[in-house]
Amino acid sequence: xxxIEAVIKPFKLDEVREALAEVGVSGxxxxxxxxxxxxxxHTELYRGAxxxxxxxxxxxxxxxxxxxxxxxxxxxxxxxxxxxKIGDGKIFVTPIEQVVRIRTGETNEEAI
Numbered sequence: 002x003x004x005i006e007a008v009i010k011p012f013k014l015d016e017v018r019e020a021l022a023e024v025g026v027s028g029x030x031x032x033x034x035x036x037x038x039x040x041x042x043h044t045e046l047y048r049g050a051x052x053x054x055x056x057x058x059x060x061x062x063x064x065x066x067x068x069x070x071x072x073x074x075x076x077x078x079x080x081x082x083x084x085x086k087i088g089d090g091k092i093f094v095t096p097i098e099q100v101v102r103i104r105t106g107e108t109n110e111e112a113i
Contacts, residue, residue, distance in 0.1 A: 020081035
C-alpha cells in the first residue's frame with residue numbers, strides 16, 4: 002500500500018477530486034495548508050501599504066491506495082492539478098505498513 006500526498010493550488014481541488022473518483026479512489030483527506038517553493042511568495046498592496054506574503058495558500062490531499070492503484074492515482078493527480086505555471090505543487094509517495102479500520106477491525110487492503 003502507498004500513501005500519496007499532493008500539495009496543490011486550492012482552485013484545482015474539485016478537478017483533482019473528480020479525477021481520483023474516476024480512477025476508483027473511495028476516500029481522501031483534504032487539509033488547507035500554507036507554504037512556498039520556488040515562487041518564494043509575493044508582494045501585495047493593502048490600504049496603500051506594500052507587504053510580503055511569504056506563505057501561499059495550498060491544499061494537501063492525502064489518499065492511501067493499493068500498490069496496483071498508485072500509478073493511476075499519481076497520473077490522475079498530475080493531469081488534473083497541472084496549470085503549467087510555477088507553484089502547481091508536489092506529490093509525495095510513501096509506503097504504508099498497516100491500515101486498521103477502527104469501527105470493524107478490518108486491516109490492510111480491506112480497510113482502505
